[in-house]
Amino acid sequence: MQIPIPALMNDDYDFQITQQPDRVIIRYEKMDVVRIVWLEGHGHPKPGAYDYTIQGHSIGRYEGPRLVVETTKFTPDSRGFNSNRFIPATAMKKVTETYWREGDVLKMQTVSVDPLVLKQPFRWDYEYSDRKEELTPYDCDPEDSRFGAQFHKSIYPPDN
Incomplete structure (x- = not known):
């Protein structure tokens, strides 16, 4: 299962930001997540009333040299804010990200x-250095993802 933003940004995996005329694409190594940030003023598909996703719907704009991204329409998630503190999130979650560069450092709030x-x-504040490397495919093996579950005692009675 994907990790939602903002928890995804706190992971040790790399990510890549690509600018296009009408959108910004953010690709994360972790779980091969791809987010589309639709830029204001360029037209974009409007989400429907029931178009909620784990990564939400993102609209961006530039305020001078800063990219500001507002994301809404998240599905409820028990790990919604931080994958290791288990702060849940509801469909009312809204995340505002601000990106800017200071020299060779990408800063984000x-x-x-x-x-x-x-x-x-x-609120979280982050600093990232440019790795200048291609992203590595995540290649999650479904069998490996079950490995941890075998060590937990089931709360359900066995099927006899």
């Missing part, structure tokens, strides 16, 4: 809100 589970906005 995320601010997450969800009025049903957070008393105040949850």
Whole structure:
């Protein structure tokens, strides 16, 4: 199962940002996640009333040299804000990401809100260095993903 933003950004895997005329594409090594950020003023497919996804629907704009991305329409998720703190998120989650460069460093700030589970906005600040390497395919093996489950005692009675 994919890890949603903003937790995905805190992972040790690389990511790549590609600019196109009407969108920004963010590719993550982790689980081969691809996000499309539709740029304001260029027209984009409007999400339907039921078009909720684990990564949400992202709209971006430039404020000077900074890219600001607002993402809504997330599916509810028990790991919705941070995959190791287990802070859940509802469909009301909204994440605002701001990206900018300072020399060779890409800086990013995320601010997450969800009025049903957070008393105040949850903020992270990140710094990334340019690795100048191609992303490595994730190549998740479904059998490997079950490995950890075999060590947990089932809460369900055996089928006899």
